[in-house]
Amino acid sequence: MSKDKLALYGGQPARPTAWPNTYPGALSIGAEEEQAVLEVIRSQNLFRYYGAATPSLNKVKSFEQAFAAYAGAKHALGVTSGTAALMTALAAAGIGPGDEVIIPAYTWIATATAVVWNMGIPVIAEVDETLTLDPDDVERKITPQTKAIMPVHMRGAPCNMERLMAIAKKHGLMVIEDTAQANGGYFRGQHLGTFGHINAFSLQYSKMITTGEGGAVLTNSHELYRRAQAYHDGGGIWRKTEGDLGDFLPFTGVNFRMTEITGALAGIQLGRLEGLLARQRAAKARITAGTAAICQAKGFAARPSNDAAGDVGVCLVYLLPDADAAQLFAKALSAENISAHTLFTPAVEDWHVYYHWGPIMEKRTANRLGCPWTCPYYEGQYAYRPDACPRSLELLGRAVHVDLSPMVTDADADTAIAGITKVAEALL
Numbered sequence: 001m002s003k004d005k006l007a008l009y010g011g012q013p014a015r016p017t018a019w020p021n022t023y024p025g026a027l028s029i030g031a032e033e034e035q036a037v038l039e040v041i042r043s044q045n046l047f048r049y050y051g052a053a054t055p056s057l058n059k060v061k062s063f064e065q066a067f068a069a070y071a072g073a074k075h076a077l078g079v080t081s082g083t084a085a086l087m088t089a090l091a092a093a094g095i096g097p098g099d100e101v102i103i104p105a106y107t108w109i110a111t112a113t114a115v116v117w118n119m120g121i122p123v124i125a126e127v128d129e130t131l132t133l134d135p136d137d138v139e140r141k142i143t144p145q146t147k148a149i150m151p152v153h154m155r156g157a158p159c160n161m162e163r164l165m166a167i168a169k170k171h172g173l174m175v176i177e178d179t180a181q182a183n184g185g186y187f188r189g190q191h192l193g194t195f196g197h198i199n200a201f202s203l204q205y206s207k208m209i210t211t212g213e214g215g216a217v218l219t220n221s222h223e224l225y226r227r228a229q230a231y232h233d234g235g236g237i238w239r240k241t242e243g244d245l246g247d248f249l250p251f252t253g254v255n256f257r258m259t260e261i262t263g264a265l266a267g268i269q270l271g272r273l274e275g276l277l278a279r280q281r282a283a284k285a286r287i288t289a290g291t292a293a294i295c296q297a298k299g300f301a302a303r304p305s306n307d308a309a310g311d312v313g314v315c316l317v318y319l320l321p322d323a324d325a326a327q328l329f330a331k332a333l334s335a336e337n338i339s340a341h342t343l344f345t346p347a348v349e350d351w352h353v354y355y356h357w358g359p360i361m362e363k364r365t366a367n368r369l370g371c372p373w374t375c376p377y378y379e380g381q382y383a384y385r386p387d388a389c390p391r392s393l394e395l396l397g398r399a400v401h402v403d404l405s406p407m408v409t410d411a412d413a414d415t416a417i418a419g420i421t422k423v424a425e426a427l428l
């Protein structure tokens with residue numbers, strides 16, 4: 001195919017209209033959310049632990065029970081954000097001064113900042129071709145200071161939890177999964193966010209299901225749950241609502257408590273999750289199958305998966321031969337009305353890649369002493385360098401990313417297949 005057929009060079013685009021928007025949970029908000037929130041407002045009871053409604057509507061509690069049952073975990077705790085969920089999980093796990101925590105080179109910066117706020121040192125490891133944490137590099141990054149590993153199921157793709165859990169077990173490390181981008185995903189039939197000792201989810205506006213802001217923690221450990229509960233509700237250790245304290249001794253906590261309005265929204269959104277996932281996964285399967293032959297013919301590939309069936313389906317990622325090819329491919333695809341972008345460009349600031357994490361790379365903290373990096377308890381040597389994870393930068397630089405959503409119909413998927421085929425034929 002000649003290049004002048006490409007929309008980028010003035011040709012007819014593969015589809016006439018813009019590519020469907022993402023925000024799966026947000027765009028599904030409807031009458032049920034309205035009803036549930038109205039119920040809370042009319043009860044005048046906005047607080048989970050006490051209030052005007054008799055009996056309490058228990059929206060947060062109901063969400064927690066439903067979420068734990070859905071994922072197959074013993075305990076769920078609603079919190080105010082995904083960042084709060086990460087901080088709560090790390091605090092419950094006892095991460096503190098002097099502890100190194102291994103995180104991937106490709107994740108939202110909150111994974112790193114949550115470690116810093118617990119006074120730990122984030123240590124950055126490579127991602128592999130799945131664009132999730134590379135188990136081999138995790139092993140290389142383990143030092144006597146390492147206390148935990150944080151697998152991040154980035155863009156809905158499951159990490160290799162079998163290998164990561166085995167490594168953690170061998171070295172006696174805690175595992176805290178960041179499942180913010182993979183709610184509803186699984187690895188070999190088990191829900192993501194139930195492998196690690198205590199794990200975090202986000203309900204922020206751009207995630208699979210949403211309450212605008214919100215988050216949750218999952219764990220199978222009663223002790224870690226108790227610690228998470230105490231940390232997230234630092235003023236309420238006397239609360240009998242959550243069962244007997246037993247011999248649990250309170251420590252200083254914060255306030256990350258979820259409101260009843262958020263709980264009401266979360267409960268309804270959770271009920272929508274499987275339906276949203278099914279449509280999204282169908283779109284991904286259709287496009288992946290429809291582009292397999294052109295990938296083969298033109299020497300590019302869909303990113304491999306640790307478990308394709310458990311992928312959430314929020315996006316397609318293709319690995320191109322090099323960064324220049326990827327840049328042009330993404331530009332050409334966007335011109336065809338299939339909105340695409342690459343995942344790393346040195347000149348374009350993006351806090352999903354460690355290279356651009358200014359506050360971490362330059363150790364800029366809110367306190368004037370620069371804790372935790374200056375902490376006398378820290379006996380390690382870890383140093384941040386922009387070129388610390390060259391393999392990750394190389395992979396992300398030649399990755400072309402297309403957002404998917406439950407709004408992508410079969411007809412939309414077919415335009416994507418046509419567009420990807422057209423661009424590959426013209427450019428590769």
Ligand SMILES: *Cc1c(COP(=O)(O)O)cnc(C)c1O
Nearest residue numbers: 081082083108110180181202204
């Ligand atoms: C969104 C996100 C977070 C933080 O969640 P918030 O609810 O925005 O605080 C953490 N980690 C990853 C991977 C995310 O995508």
